[in-house]
Amino acid sequence: MATKNAAEKMPKEVTEQVSERVSGKASGKAPEKSSRKTSEKTTHTVTLVEAVNLALRRALTDHPEVVILGEDVGTNGGVFRATEGLKRDFGFKRVLDTPLAESLIAGMAVGMATQGMRPVAEIQFMGFIFAAVEHMVCHAARMRNRTRGRLHCPLVIRAPFGGGIHAPEHHSESTEALFAHIPGLRVVIPSSPTRAYGLLLSAIQDPDPVLFLEPKRIYRMVRQEVEDDGQGLPLDVCFTLRQGEHITLVSWGAMIHETMLAAKQLAAEDGIEAEVIDVASISPLDMDTIIRSVEKTGRCVIIQEAARSGGIGSEISARLGEDALMYLQAPVQRVTGYDTPMPYSKNEGLYMPCVEDIIGTVKKVMEDV
Amino acid sequence: MATKNAAEKMPKEVTEQVSERVSGKASGKAPEKSSRKTSEKTTHTVTLVEAVNLALRRALTDHPEVVILGEDVGTNGGVFRATEGLKRDFGFKRVLDTPLAESLIAGMAVGMATQGMRPVAEIQFMGFIFAAVEHMVCHAARMRNRTRGRLHCPLVIRAPFGGGIHAPEHHSESTEALFAHIPGLRVVIPSSPTRAYGLLLSAIQDPDPVLFLEPKRIYRMVRQEVEDDGQGLPLDVCFTLRQGEHITLVSWGAMIHETMLAAKQLAAEDGIEAEVIDVASISPLDMDTIIRSVEKTGRCVIIQEAARSGGIGSEISARLGEDALMYLQAPVQRVTGYDTPMPYSKNEGLYMPCVEDIIGTVKKVMEDV
Amino acid sequence: MRQEFVQTDDNYCFIDSKGKLVQELPGEVSSDWLQACYRLLVLIRTLDKKAVALQRTGQMHTYPSCLGQEAVGTGAGLAMQDDDIFVPYYRDQATQYVRGVRLDQILQLWGGDERGNIFEGVAAKDLPFCIPIANQMTHAAGVAVALKSKGSHQAVLTTCGDGATSRGDFYESLNLAGVWQLPLVALINNNQWAISVPRSAQTGSKTLAQKAIAAGIDGVQVDGNDVVAVFYAVHQAMKKARAGKGATLIEAITYRLSDHTTADDATRYRDSQEVKTAWELEPVKRLQTYLHEQKLWDSDKEQAMLKDVQKEVDAAVATYLNTPPQKPDEFMTHVYAEMTQPLLEQRAILFEHLALRETDNGH
Amino acid sequence: MRQEFVQTDDNYCFIDSKGKLVQELPGEVSSDWLQACYRLLVLIRTLDKKAVALQRTGQMHTYPSCLGQEAVGTGAGLAMQDDDIFVPYYRDQATQYVRGVRLDQILQLWGGDERGNIFEGVAAKDLPFCIPIANQMTHAAGVAVALKSKGSHQAVLTTCGDGATSRGDFYESLNLAGVWQLPLVALINNNQWAISVPRSAQTGSKTLAQKAIAAGIDGVQVDGNDVVAVFYAVHQAMKKARAGKGATLIEAITYRLSDHTTADDATRYRDSQEVKTAWELEPVKRLQTYLHEQKLWDSDKEQAMLKDVQKEVDAAVATYLNTPPQKPDEFMTHVYAEMTQPLLEQRAILFEHLALRETDNGH
Numbered sequence A, B: 001m002a003t004k005n006a007a008e009k010m011p012k013e014v015t016e017q018v019s020e021r022v023s024g025k026a027s028g029k030a031p032e033k034s035s036r037k038t039s040e041k042t043t044h045t046v047t048l049v050e051a052v053n054l055a056l057r058r059a060l061t062d063h064p065e066v067v068i069l070g071e072d073v074g075t076n077g078g079v080f081r082a083t084e085g086l087k088r089d090f091g092f093k094r095v096l097d098t099p100l101a102e103s104l105i106a107g108m109a110v111g112m113a114t115q116g117m118r119p120v121a122e123i124q125f126m127g128f129i130f131a132a133v134e135h136m137v138c139h140a141a142r143m144r145n146r147t148r149g150r151l152h153c154p155l156v157i158r159a160p161f162g163g164g165i166h167a168p169e170h171h172s173e174s175t176e177a178l179f180a181h182i183p184g185l186r187v188v189i190p191s192s193p194t195r196a197y198g199l200l201l202s203a204i205q206d207p208d209p210v211l212f213l214e215p216k217r218i219y220r221m222v223r224q225e226v227e228d229d230g231q232g233l234p235l236d237v238c239f240t241l242r243q244g245e246h247i248t249l250v251s252w253g254a255m256i257h258e259t260m261l262a263a264k265q266l267a268a269e270d271g272i273e274a275e276v277i278d279v280a281s282i283s284p285l286d287m288d289t290i291i292r293s294v295e296k297t298g299r300c301v302i303i304q305e306a307a308r309s310g311g312i313g314s315e316i317s318a319r320l321g322e323d324a325l326m327y328l329q330a331p332v333q334r335v336t337g338y339d340t341p342m343p344y345s346k347n348e349g350l351y352m353p354c355v356e357d358i359i360g361t362v363k364k365v366m367e368d369v
Numbered sequence C, D: 001m002r003q004e005f006v007q008t009d010d011n012y013c014f015i016d017s018k019g020k021l022v023q024e025l026p027g028e029v030s031s032d033w034l035q036a037c038y039r040l041l042v043l044i045r046t047l048d049k050k051a052v053a054l055q056r057t058g059q060m061h062t063y064p065s066c067l068g069q070e071a072v073g074t075g076a077g078l079a080m081q082d083d084d085i086f087v088p089y090y091r092d093q094a095t096q097y098v099r100g101v102r103l104d105q106i107l108q109l110w111g112g113d114e115r116g117n118i119f120e121g122v123a124a125k126d127l128p129f130c131i132p133i134a135n136q137m138t139h140a141a142g143v144a145v146a147l148k149s150k151g152s153h154q155a156v157l158t159t160c161g162d163g164a165t166s167r168g169d170f171y172e173s174l175n176l177a178g179v180w181q182l183p184l185v186a187l188i189n190n191n192q193w194a195i196s197v198p199r200s201a202q203t204g205s206k207t208l209a210q211k212a213i214a215a216g217i218d219g220v221q222v223d224g225n226d227v228v229a230v231f232y233a234v235h236q237a238m239k240k241a242r243a244g245k246g247a248t249l250i251e252a253i254t255y256r257l258s259d260h261t262t263a264d265d266a267t268r269y270r271d272s273q274e275v276k277t278a279w280e281l282e283p284v285k286r287l288q289t290y291l292h293e294q295k296l297w298d299s300d301k302e303q304a305m306l307k308d309v310q311k312e313v314d315a316a317v318a319t320y321l322n323t324p325p326q327k328p329d330e331f332m333t334h335v336y337a338e339m340t341q342p343l344l345e346q347r348a349i350l351f352e353h354l355a356l357r358e359t360d361n362g363h
């Protein structure tokens, strides 16, 4: 199962520019071979969550060692319907409703993975992932290294994350940075149906553990044509969604939506052409693509929904300061959530970065000389 | 119980320079008043771990609501003897040996704290803290905000951390950055006996939850005179341990030791005068002190034992790039651990930054123009 | 050690689903008590219906109905003394109300406003409801430690669902309660479902009560649809706890007649026949029947009570809807006792952003 | 449901502390088996002593002796079939050895070298020992799920200490094993201490075996100092598991005769009299006595065996001490299947730093 060239998989609703870097890398990064031949291709017009479902379906079809597990993933099809119909179509031995215990879910996934299965576990909301952290950090991320390659953990932990859907407390967190600091894990975040499909397939095929975070606010925001061809997208490159020479905007997850809107508005109203990079794989981080863009534009704004201090934005900004300092015509700026818990649902809008915040910050950075 | 002016509490073994900023801030930041008068002053020549013991003793004496809990903290006095003699002297109602369950330890500390107690819980090694994360993130850090101040969580979680003592797997981690990204927590790290005493007392007196990480590699490295006067040190300032005009070295925890050695050697052999800042409270972060120093020196190297990507060093570097860009004469550089699990004990030396690494990096940064 | 543990407890039920007395009522239960109790059940059901309606009309966010489980919460609440501490989970509207949390606060919380957690009076030291499953149980253990170490004669009541019994915190807290003889009572609202996962898929143990044996504490099953049985079991267990005689696990057997929350659609995963059967066991009707048959109740009383209850709920809804919003920076000012330097800086950014949003929305 | 559960199991003990037969040996146990078993116990004790000596002389890092618990590990190991999977904790030297892990690898691991985990042969799919307490039990549950879903007739054996029974993972995994009827056997090495915390302070339950009741699975107690009893209990439980008849929790009652690890000093927290008493129950002597009395053993055989065992241990030590170090970047090359871009960049930094260190040490 080869990784498709990233360019082919670009979403339709955004400017279809892929940096050379991405395409270049992608071809050299085919995930592990499938144990079965991929089935027929079909094209579907789907939302992000439907693309997740499509990828899971494809993985279950092509790889007998794939098993879905989690709370309410079976008969109920997941609280967001990401696993809808999978139990019906693949049976209860492939789609397991577990007892309500996140440490168990992560721990058993580790055990399963060491014996050659490819568990794809769902944590119902990222706010409930903390009990799974011990197994992710101490075992999933280390089994290969600990055994010098004798055993490894090809598992995926999926979790919807982020705010904006007026959910109760603990249902709106963005703590991706915690996991990006853990060596041995991959942390991958799609921001469109095509990328959800391609990245999730690659995550499942990858021989190492992947945390796959799904931006639930945009689960149903747009539809795209997704070719269900079993082809993954590369896990270790950024996607350049829009080219521009004046400033680089870097983001990931649901914030890509606001970032693209801001870029369009800046172009239309102010003649500012922003390059937009979707980081997608926040760990390991593809700094080359970002640095190359900033070398060109000289300016950068990073947009992150998570709390400000110690987020992925800080890592990217730090790396730019270290490796692209001489190209920077203005300080890198971050538009972020705040160092507070996500407010209860009535006030989450206050917390979340929005288009106006991005545009305002970009204009300030453009004025800087 | 007032916070002592930070300057008075500086360790004896290092250059006793405290930035104005620190002294200035300290006076305005007295932790909560004690519920009892502090007892007599005495002076002790102690190691860092003994200073921890002294502070715990003082807190137990002065505050009836303080209770110590954890695994082996009672009769055994803790596996590093941090709680030595406390059960004997304060009784089993004040010093609780808990069952072996970290989620329980953190969860019960939350419950105790909401009812006016001040639990000081020990996690035996930072590598075993992960099961406590759920309660730290979802409850300790949020109880005040969730209840709009009706309840709060004045608790301390102490844990020895870091490598260099040839311990088994999971006994040498430095994952402080995970906690520094959690709003509502404080994360405090002493690097000398005096700071261990003063910061731990302030952590216990603080009305909010504090993760207090003890650099076990230097638990017994030096002795200092510590005045057991019940006075805390401020929790939200950096400590400037050495003044210098050529470059700023920023570190925390055990790495302060290597950083100070490097600074001395650089001064003696190369005439490079480094300013050394001990961040001490990595969250909330006192960037003012660091920025002010870099405005003066124009160069900065950050030394961190933790994995490179997404560490505290990244946050500091990012902030310097954003707020001090025009002062930077060279890119900020980081000397760090690697994006790998800590190697098993035989090879941990390969992973850990050392004096030579720091000096080499500083010289490179000094050459940059 | 292969023997399974299924033993029906003596006081499993007092008033059965037909409204018939199964055994003599406990001395603590008077006719007045029963009538007040009935009003509470109706009030909670009325609030619950209203809350769902508010959510359906966009005036509230996700809400977890307690339909069918009113007796569990009400019976538990009535068994508590003022200075006991309650450590709830999210389906405890009834107990919280009995503890003095206002109805409008309950709505406010599910409307996404933290101020609903500013409890006063008896509930001032109670914990807010806990959403991460079973976490409240270790908090409750900690509260019990605090009470015990103060030498008080109070006890702690904590609650959880049947699904929660699969989580580590459930066992860790009960284990502590056993070995430290804590004044703790843990009440399981066994409503047969954890979202879409039935009780039978959650554990292989025949009862949830028998999980107490792992902790060396007492375990009791009660009919969770009989408010008297719930009250009496909790009452006895709390008395034991207050007397320093240790912890109890109580399994109240009931049924979640509603969807899991307003975001759920239970028809996807459970049989309508099962729900229909469960309706025959529900707690309100049986108490009404009993009161009627005892001549303690009539339709005049019923009408007056319903009107009164409706008025109380309507007033709460009005208060909820008319509560002015929080200040825009209020989500920053309670994170720490004092605002930190980073937060002060970030508040400035917030205000800048809010100004940008204003301008942009203005033009 | 107030009844406590203490029931002595039929096969609690076969050979008692005086070396006397308490009941007929199981058919599976032959004289040859017993002699081989005795050699294993002595071998593990010899290795253990040597390992402590290596640590004391700075040739190894922290080491957890299994002194006194050799029968638990040995009996368990002998009850496993080759294609079963073992999921150990850190005090399982004996079982690992029986599974084919080399003695030098055991030393290598405690000497701080990951290559000790490169098991071959029968143990190739066994997990490395787990240090975070009880985590291995959920891994074992996952392994059991994998075996079950492959339709294999293998079973999983996992182990833990008495302290581990306080941790959520212990209960969560057993609960799953119960409800999913997993082919899992969990064996508790109840050595009475979790570092300094005695069994009595860990839980209020009278036995650890009764914790099985919470999961709806069988629980059994055995004399952990009788290698036959341990073998037979594990053997029976594994057979049941392989037959698809569900999981078992076994509590093996023994004693930690050593310090917790070489970093510990047990005299700080426990009575020397208790240790003395425990020595009278230890597993090696009783088997030796039994063999002698059965005329299956004599001092010639003993001498020959001791010499042989010493030779084997000495050879392992030599291999351990002479193993060349890993390559300096080996701690980077196994983090992911392929080195990532950041790691490639960081390897360059590592080599730069190593060069700096060389130079600096050179002048």
Ligand SMILES: Cc1ncc(C[n+]2csc(CCOP(=O)(O)OP(=O)(O)O)c2C)c(N)n1
Pocket (backbone or CB within 6 Å): A071, A100, A102, A124, A128, C091, C131, C132, C133, C160, C161, C162, C163, C164, C165, C189, C191, C193, C194, C195, C256, C260
């Ligand atoms: C740790 C955690 N995991 C998952 C969830 C999502 N979730 C909310 S309620 C629920 C089911 C709870 O079932 P049960 O304990 O029976 O309580 P009930 O809702 O039926 O009253 C789940 C899985 C959560 N809140 N917390």
Ligand SMILES: Cc1ncc(C[n+]2csc(CCOP(=O)(O)OP(=O)(O)O)c2C)c(N)n1
Pocket (backbone or CB within 6 Å): B071, B100, B102, B124, B128, D091, D131, D132, D133, D160, D161, D162, D163, D164, D165, D189, D191, D193, D194, D195, D256, D260
């Ligand atoms: C999660 C976790 N917490 C704490 C520790 C530190 N620790 C190592 S061994 C031990 C005691 C374990 O006791 P027990 O389960 O009885 O096993 P034993 O060592 O007696 O065989 C502790 C607390 C750990 N390894 N993992």
Ligand SMILES: [Mg+2]
Pocket (backbone or CB within 6 Å): C161, C162, C163, C189, C190, C191, C192, C193, C194, C195, C256
């Ligand atoms: Mg339920």
Ligand SMILES: [Mg+2]
Pocket (backbone or CB within 6 Å): D161, D162, D163, D189, D190, D191, D192, D193, D194, D195, D256
């Ligand atoms: Mg033990």
